[in-house]
Amino acid sequence: MTLRITLATAARVLRQVRRDRRTLALVLLVPPLLMTLFRYVFDGQPETFDRVGPPLVGIFPFVSLFLVASIAMLRERTTGTLERLMSMPLAKLDLLLGYAIAFALLAVAQASLTAAVSFGLLGLDSTGPVWLVVVLAVANAVLGMALGLFLSAFAQTEFQAVQFMPAFVLPQVLLAGLLVPRDKMAPLLELISYAMPLTYAYDALARATADELGRRLTIDVVLICAFIVLSLVLGATTLRRRTA
Amino acid sequence: MKSYPTVEVRDLHVRRGGRLVLPGISLEVAPGRVTGLLGPSGSGKTTLMRAIVGVQIVESGEVTVLGRSAGAPELRRRVGYVTQEASVYGDLTVRENLGYFGRILRALPGRVEEALATVALEERADQIVRTLSGGERSRVSLATALLGHPDLLVLDEPTVGLDPVLRRDLWRTFHDLADGGTTLLVSSHVMDEAERCDDLVLLRDGQVVATGSPDELRRRTGREDLEEAFLVLAEAS
Numbered sequence: 001m002t003l004r005i006t007l008a009t010a011a012r013v014l015r016q017v018r019r020d021r022r023t024l025a026l027v028l029l030v031p032p033l034l035m036t037l038f039r040y041v042f043d044g045q046p047e048t049f050d051r052v053g054p055p056l057v058g059i060f061p062f063v064s065l066f067l068v069a070s071i072a073m074l075r076e077r078t079t080g081t082l083e084r085l086m087s088m089p090l091a092k093l094d095l096l097l098g099y100a101i102a103f104a105l106l107a108v109a110q111a112s113l114t115a116a117v118s119f120g121l122l123g124l125d126s127t128g129p130v131w132l133v134v135v136l137a138v139a140n141a142v143l144g145m146a147l148g149l150f151l152s153a154f155a156q157t158e159f160q161a162v163q164f165m166p167a168f169v170l171p172q173v174l175l176a177g178l179l180v181p182r183d184k185m186a187p188l189l190e191l192i193s194y195a196m197p198l199t200y201a202y203d204a205l206a207r208a209t210a211d212e213l214g215r216r217l218t219i220d221v222v223l224i225c226a227f228i229v230l231s232l233v234l235g236a237t238t239l240r241r242r243t244a
Numbered sequence: 245m246k247s248y249p250t251v252e253v254r255d256l257h258v259r260r261g262g263r264l265v266l267p268g269i270s271l272e273v274a275p276g277r278v279t280g281l282l283g284p285s286g287s288g289k290t291t292l293m294r295a296i297v298g299v300q301i302v303e304s305g306e307v308t309v310l311g312r313s314a315g316a317p318e319l320r321r322r323v324g325y326v327t328q329e330a331s332v333y334g335d336l337t338v339r340e341n342l343g344y345f346g347r348i349l350r351a352l353p354g355r356v357e358e359a360l361a362t363v364a365l366e367e368r369a370d371q372i373v374r375t376l377s378g379g380e381r382s383r384v385s386l387a388t389a390l391l392g393h394p395d396l397l398v399l400d401e402p403t404v405g406l407d408p409v410l411r412r413d414l415w416r417t418f419h420d421l422a423d424g425g426t427t428l429l430v431s432s433h434v435m436d437e438a439e440r441c442d443d444l445v446l447l448r449d450g451q452v453v454a455t456g457s458p459d460e461l462r463r464r465t466g467r468e469d470l471e472e473a474f475l476v477l478a479e480a481s
Contacts, residue, residue: 008347012336019335019372080331084388087299089320090348242301242315244260 001091009090009098010105013072017106027068028110031060032117039122053124054133054209055178055202057114061107061141062201063169069103069148070161077152082239092236099149100142100232107141108134128211136208139224140201144169146231147197153238169198176202197227248311250275250396250427251296256305258291265291266450268305273429273443278422280441281431282474288450289431290328293398296429297325310395321349324389324397328404330381334374338365338384341373342391349392359387362417364410379405386414390421397421399430403437415440435471446474453477 017024035056042049076082085095111134118124126133151168155161175182175193182190182199193199204220207213251273258266265288273279281289294300295307298315307314310322332341342356360366363383368376373384386402399418403411415437418428422442430441438444439458446453446461454461454477458470465473 005348008344012333012340012344015340016333016335079334080327080329081333083299083327084325084331084345085348087297087320087323087325088345088348089317089350242299244301 001093001097005090005094006097006101009094010101013099013102014105016072017102023068027064027106028113031057031064031110031114034060035114035118035122035124039118039124050125052178053118053122054126055205057111057118057124057133058137058140058201058205059173059176059178059198060114061111061137062144062198063165063173064110064144065103065107065141066144066148066169067162067165068106069099069145070152070155070164071158072099073149073152074155074158074161083243086239086241092239093232095239096146096149096232096235100145103145104138104142107138107145111137111141126209128208128213132208132213133205136201136204136221136224139221139228140198140205143197143201143224143228143231146228146235150231150235150238153235172196172198175199177206178202197224197231200224200227247275249273250310251429252306252308253292253296254306254308256292256295256307257303258288258295258300259303260291264450266295269450269452271445271452271455273427273445275427276422276425277442278418278428278430278440279443279445280438281429281445281447282435282438283433283447283453285433287447289433289447290400291450292447293325293400293429293431297323297398299325321392322395324392324394326382326385326389326397326399326402328400330373330378330385332373332381332384332388335372337370337372338376338387339369341384342387345388346391351391351393355391355393359390362390363387364413379407379410382406394426396427396429399428401431401433403432435474438470438474446477448478448481451481453481 038053038056039049115130115134119126119130151164152161155164175189175196176198182193200220200223204217204224207217249272253269253271256266256269257264269292281292283289291300295302296309296314298319309319312319339356342359346356360369363386365380365383365387368380373381382402389397403414418430422428441458443457444461445455461470461473462468465476467473467476
């Protein structure tokens, strides 16, 4: 792995994102707009908005970066640029970390904007520190990106890659405890939820919002990081120097 | 001093999509020369090139490039490969593409401009690649492969769709590179390009039909036209 190549890759990915103005606008503006929608859907139940609002600020980046990353990597595969890179002196980690850095920066912008709108304009309340919600949101974005890079290897077309969102992301959102507390679900589902990365992401966000900054939050964060590393390693195994 | 072949392929078997595309092929590519890999579409040119670059999963056989096993990490800086489709980023400018790949190859900063001049794309340098014509895009791809001063350049149909003047210029560039010590392996399905090569490898159904310089092949077949010479050789084999 070479820092020079990793950073060059991050710069290249950011340049591509910047070129695609429409995608950039969608990534940055859709989460704040959805938060606004939530705010007025729950107009009569402000306490519900205060409960699900902060975790949502942290979950949007997971979903949108998952999609962006899986399409981006699929494109590298289908246009032949991945094969070119793999025939060059570039380590697999240079590519994956380059993507991680670029998309983490994008997530910082997205999460900050969403948090500013939600906590500033929409009157969302958090007992815990708002900066921690933003930090966790960025970690979730990196997690979503790493999963997206890995899973994109199993999609042959963009149609398939897009379907991975409802297939892999929505069940995790349902099982994470956002809609229904996990201990109220069917026991089997609760058991499955322990294996899902988003469960810990949601738990961390809920604890940060409730100002429960203890050992459990630390464990959540460690697990999120472990899932990120695991996904990147799995992602690296799908990058092949030789193909059939 | 005996010069060792830059590429040595021995009894190479490659299966793609269940079909044995290369059923045991052997050949050599001499250093510092332009070797043309000629044959009809589907004859296994691309598969052979992929095996030489080291991106193809092979069933058996040996491929040695610059004294090492094809695909060895040390070769990634020394072998340049240009695929048929321009494998570059369509949403970046020409210069941004070359800048990025140049960083990976540790090319000196001035190298991007040199490569642009070689493929005559200076005026398109700041244009988004997607908006270029097909021929221009494939020149961007070629320029990318030139960045690292590779010892071996493997070019898969690099002149398809180019105008005759540019095609002639590019062949001149190939010979200039060869004069500078680079070994070039260039595929084509157009026989009139055979004339421009130092050596030829004629391929049909994954087998080598004949090898030699254009003049040797003419002498052997008694045909002036290389297309006819190919036919004679193909029917004899």
